[in-house]
Amino acid sequence: MTQDKPENAPEHCPGTESDQAGKASACAGCPNQTICASGPKGPDPGIALVKQRLCDVKNKLMVLSGKGGVGKSTTTSLLARMFAHMNQEQNFGVLDIDICGPSQPRVFGVLGEQVHQSGSGWSPVFIEDNLSLMSIGFLLGSPDDAVIWRGPKKNGMIRQFLSEVDWGQLDYLVIDTPPGTSDEHLSATTYLAGTDGSWGTVLVTTPQEVSLLDVRKQITFCKKMKVPIVGIIENMSTFVCPKCTVESIIFPNSTSANSTEEMCTEMNVKFLGKLPLDPRLARCCDEGKDFLTEFKTSPTVIAIKNIILEIQKHFECN
Numbered sequence: 425m426t427q428d429k430p431e432n433a434p435e436h437c438p439g440t441e442s443d444q445a446g447k448a449s450a451c452a453g454c455p456n457q458t459i460c461a462s463g464p465k466g467p468d469p470g471i472a473l474v475k476q477r478l479c480d481v482k483n484k485l486m487v488l489s490g491k492g493g494v495g496k497s498t499t500t501s502l503l504a505r506m507f508a509h510m511n512q513e514q515n516f517g518v519l520d521i522d523i524c525g526p527s528q529p530r531v532f533g534v535l536g537e538q539v540h541q542s543g544s545g546w547s548p549v550f551i552e553d554n555l556s557l558m559s560i561g562f563l564l565g566s567p568d569d570a571v572i573w574r575g576p577k578k579n580g581m582i583r584q585f586l587s588e589v590d591w592g593q594l595d596y597l598v599i600d601t602p603p604g605t606s607d608e609h610l611s612a613t614t615y616l617a618g619t620d621g622s623w624g625t626v627l628v629t630t631p632q633e634v635s636l637l638d639v640r641k642q643i644t645f646c647k648k649m650k651v652p653i654v655g656i657i658e659n660m661s662t663f664v665c666p667k668c669t670v671e672s673i674i675f676p677n678s679t680s681a682n683s684t685e686e687m688c689t690e691m692n693v694k695f696l697g698k699l700p701l702d703p704r705l706a707r708c709c710d711e712g713k714d715f716l717t718e719f720k721t722s723p724t725v726i727a728i729k730n731i732i733l734e735i736q737k738h739f740e741c742n
């Protein structure tokens with residue numbers, strides 16, 4: 425699929441942004457004909473709005489995963505907190521566009537905070553002096569409220585999130601996304617591709633075959649959409665005993681030929697590192713505590729630090 429030609433488009437589809445969309449002879453019989461004929465033409469005006477708003481955001485890092493529950497939100501929060509710890513003189517933001525399951529307010533311990541709107545846009549919630557967060561979770565009445573929206577409404581919210589939050593100057597904006605490749609990803613990638621500065625994505629997987637299969641699809645999505653891939657993070661690779669801190673391998677693929685590292689070599693993407701499963705991390709996320717300061721010597725903290733160095737290296741060179 426190209427950005428303006430649906431997957432089920434006929435062979436000579438003029439593209440959804442063409443003046444001929446829905447009117448060309450090739451459109452006869454196409455299931456999208458009515459929508460194309462009535463939809464607005466030309467590039468999405470949101471692209472310019474997002475570009476303008478994010479002109480002071482140097483680097484944008486989207487966190488993706490093929491499968492749900494592999495630790496994407498946990499990894500997003502660890503990356504953002506570690507970025508902020510290691511670079512006190514720089515500014516960082518986290519944008520949670522997981523519209524149907526926003527978990528960052530809980531993970532950062534700011535559940536129930538309100539975001540304020542001023543003349544210059546929505547003000548994010550500050551976690552540290554140099555780390556702020558914006559999430560749809562702040563706009564929901566209660567943490568149990570469900571968001572059931574169709575594609576266009578989700579896209580509108582993502583455009584609003586990217587174009588109306590007053591971040592100020594940021595060195596990195598880390599973006600948490602829903603699992604898979606859906607409307608949210610298509611919108612976010614379209615808008616981010618139009619911004620100045622650098623952008624890219626890290627993909628999170630576990631060593632299990634089911635997760636690796638999905639991350640392969642995600643890599644293909646990124647390559648098709650021309651999303652720069654910074655690299656792959658393997659989460660829950662090993663188990664760290666909270667008592668003796670000894671690490672044990674829990675998934676068989678961690679050492680086999682089908683490992684994440686092998687897949688990275690095969691698909692020509694960078695392997696950024698492994699994050700061990702540490703039950704104390706899960707507890708910190710549930711309680712909104714900062715794992716990095718609570719458990720400084722955990723192998724997971726050491727691993728995330730090394731991953732940050734790799735990510736910084738990537739953005740410095742691109």
Ligand SMILES: Nc1ncnc2c1ncn2[C@@H]1O[C@H](COP(=O)(O)OP(=O)(O)OP(=O)(O)O)[C@@H](O)[C@H]1O
Nearest residue numbers: 492493494495496497498603700701702705706709
């Ligand atoms: N390295 C880890 N060590 C311990 N627990 C972890 C680790 N990574 C993730 N978890 C736990 O696993 C669960 C799922 O993680 P998380 O919510 O980050 O996944 P996700 O991929 O963002 O999920 P979703 O698909 O719902 O967005 C959470 O309870 C989290 O605390």
